[in-house]
Amino acid sequence: MLFRQLEYLVALSRERHFARAAQACYVSQPALSEAIRKLEEELDVPLVRRGRTYEGLTPEGERIVVWAQRILADRDALKDEVGALRTGLSGRIRIGAVPTATGAVSLLIDPFCAAHPLVTVDVQADLRSEDILRRLQNFEIDAAVSYLREDVAENFRTVPLYQERYVLLTSAADNLGRRTTATWAEASRLPLCLLTGTMQGRRVLDELFAEAGVRPTPRVETDSVAALFAHVRTGRWASIVPHAWLHVFGIPPGMRAVPLIEPARTVTIGLVMTAREPGSVMARALTEIARRTDLAAALERLPDNSVSQ
Structure with missing residues (x-):
């Protein structure tokens, strides 16, 4: 069994396509297919469900991929460890x-x-x-x-x-933008741009809104914190962002960052x-x-x- 065969199998599991897996491994598709076939012969179990196109791994193949990932990770860790001992x-x-x-x-x-x-x-x-x-x-x-x-x-x-804490990012001309603090209930009534509901950061916000007894209805959702800043900059929207991002962008001209209270909870x-x-x-x-x-x-x-x- 060769490390390269395990790399090919892991790539096939990840890419779910023979041609893409071969491209990721910088080999031809026939070379990758043949190496995996030889691995099947050596282990004496079918690893790939073959049809006119790639149909996925067999149950045995799924288990072997887990072992392959561990073996390759340990190989890389060993090489890094030896390199660190030798040259840093x-x-x-x-x-x-x-x-x-x-x-x-x-x-x-x-x-x-x-x-x-x-x-x-x-x-x-x-x-x-x-x-x-x-x-x-x-x-x-x-x-x-x-x-x-x-x-x-x-x-x-x-x-x-x-501890991640949150601020209301809004226009400096907005009434809440002239305040030293704002509540989550007050923020919920603004035209909001928030992270998408599938993201943990948004789920944290929804929990805090629920604790305040409100439920926001954002008009715009995105998977990018940078996009939140961009939308607030137009003057139409407000958003809730982690305070850590203010140390990246600062507070852009025309905006205010107002700490949120009631509740004033943080997340690690x-x-x-x-x-x-x-x-x-x-x-x-x-x-x-x-x-x-x-x-x-x-x-x-x-x-x-x-x-x-």
Whole structure:
């Protein structure tokens, strides 16, 4: 059995198409098909349901893919570990992030890159929290910055980073924009642009609105926090954004960021990794940086609203 055969099988499982899997592996489709056929012969089980087109993996194939992902992840972790012992940490780390936390990820990556100058970073942003956990389990990313829900803390290793809190982003000319605070009930009556309902960040907002006894009816929904800022800038819409994003865009001209109260609840954002040992040397190095970096302090103060006037 060759590592390359396992890579082909994992790629086929991911791409669900022989030609796309071959392209992802930089080989011809016949070469990929033949390697998988030989793997089937060696394991003495059918791995792929073949017809006129790709019809999916067999039950045996689905189980073998899980083992293949583990074996390939351990191989990569071993190579990284040996490389780190010989010349220092090098290679590529893959970090996933939910949209609401993407603006804070740079505050973690900056000290990480300073400590490990030979490492390159691949940030996979705007992922749903469910997709992040799946990618971690499938070894498609090394670590993630996401919501630390109860089920996450139970099944993964986590490092709390900061408390996500929320502000009403609105026009400086709006009545609420001239206030020092606003309530969730007041915000619900504005023409809102919010994240889509399938995203964890939006579900958190809906819980807070429900706690205030209201239910928002946004006219515009998007999967991008940057798009929320763009819509508010038109002057037609208001939005609710995580305070961490104000440290990326500041408070754009003509806008105000008003802290939300009643309730004034926060949600924990943290670093998430698989619980397997010894695990990825990249993830361990990022964990050390996360424990030494005070993201909460860096994000604590809101930018001065006066800059937008």
